[in-house]
Amino acid sequence: MPNVMIRRNDEGKLTLYVAKKDLEDVIVHMEKDGADGWGGNVELADGSSYYLDPLDSEPKLPITLRARRGQS
């Protein structure tokens, strides 16, 4: 259950950052991103995945959230 920080990088892409793991990577796929909420299973460019509890809409970024191991 690491704390992850989601922000937009210079190119406007969503990135996920885990301080403890030195991991900062672009999110290539997010399960819910639009009218039906925001979050769920996210997949990173390096292939790993995390699960964020879905929020109602896109929050103000950057934001720190608790993430769980995702189902890939």
Add this chain to the structure above:
Amino acid sequence: MAVMTREETEALIQEVLEVYPEKAQKDRAKHLTSNDPSLEQSKKCITSNKKSLPGVMTIRGCAYAGSKGVVWGPIKDMIHISHGPVGCGQYSRAGRRNYYIGSTGVNTYVTMNFTSDFQEKDIVFGGDKKLDKLIDEVETLFPLNKGITIQSECPIGLIGDDIEAVSKKKNKEIGKTVVPVRCEGFRGVSQSLGHHIANDAVRDWALDARDDDDTFAQTAYDVAIIGDYNIGGDAWSSRILLEEMGLRVVAQWSGDGSISEIELTPKVKLNLVHCYRSMNYISRHMEEKYNIPWIEYNFFGPTKTIESLRKIAAQFDESIQKKCEEVIAKYEPEWQAVVDKYRPRLEGKRVMLYVGGLRPRHVIGAYEDLGMEVVGTGYEFGHNDDYDRTLKEMGDSTLLYDDVTGYEFEEFVKRVKPDLIGSGIKEKYIFQKMGVPFRQMHSWDYSGPYHGFDGFAIFAKDMDMTLNNPCWKKLKAPWVANDAEETVAAEA
């Protein structure tokens, strides 16, 4: 020796690794690689931020060094108590050249050593009472201090003293910021965790002090310099460039910085991050909490400085961008003269670097401006994201070494034969005795500043002074040197 091919670099690494036992060999192999600029992510080629192997000579520091020495130490108007036995504070006292303005002992305290001088009885019965008393003494002797930080040394964590409780109590009593920093040396694998802990302490105990106070007059051009420790005056030579551009530098973190500057930082419009490794944590926090964007910049060498100035100006309106171009034009003749003078003397020289967490990649541009080539680089305590940023800066098939051991570094130097090495004091005398010109890239060898256009002139002069020093030709006694030449002649 010409530029090495990938095979040669790999072979060199293999050869150097051979002396280790099998297990150590396997572990160290992950930390050494030849660079491949086409890779996006460093984790495919190099492992970093891992525990050093027992038995090898590592060059790293500890978490206490990261917090007391780097992040908190330079804040000049606070008193930083080395809480624990006397040694850690005394041996690290005034070791870093964090320049500052003020009268030491009156309103600034950076080069002084405050310690609770733990004895056996403090270990047995706990040191909280002593700390309490110490803070009272500090208040009596140095009433102009603006706050106190408690930098824990190893025993504090081991015996479980509650320095947070003491801090809260004293904060109420004296009405000044009192920050407990849990930076016991044994935490983490290097000073890097100390930076992180110190950043978290800033976040939890100091940063939000003036959140509800809007008496500070803000402008649209407020910026903060984050992660510049004013080594030899670096922050000052950076600051003048930003101010000439029309920006207002509200805070310097933390070289020549003060607690008030830290408290005002949440009110700036943009955070300029120089040392990403030691202060990205707080920048990310400020981005989330206060909506302050941050950008990395690099003020080493004219090419990178100009690039960074434009990048910073692009975050503001046209008036700043216009002034930025004026600043660039103004300094061009200055640095061009430096390049014209020193480039012919330094062209084609090869450099190996091994520094902390930022300079292994940041100074590459400055060397390239002088026509020099960096053939090997490595971080003491860099993480994967640092190597991500390094891959692109370095040439193909150059050596990358993470947490290099004394032995490996020596062997690499013997084989690669660089013309100059840039590293720290612990490596300096080994290489000078081997006859290789050496510059300290942590403390600028008691010179500096190296940042900005002003700094570049000093940088170029220092490199020339070291590399072309006649002493390197006189390392062998004349009769020995003659003997060697004769043997060569006889063999031929």
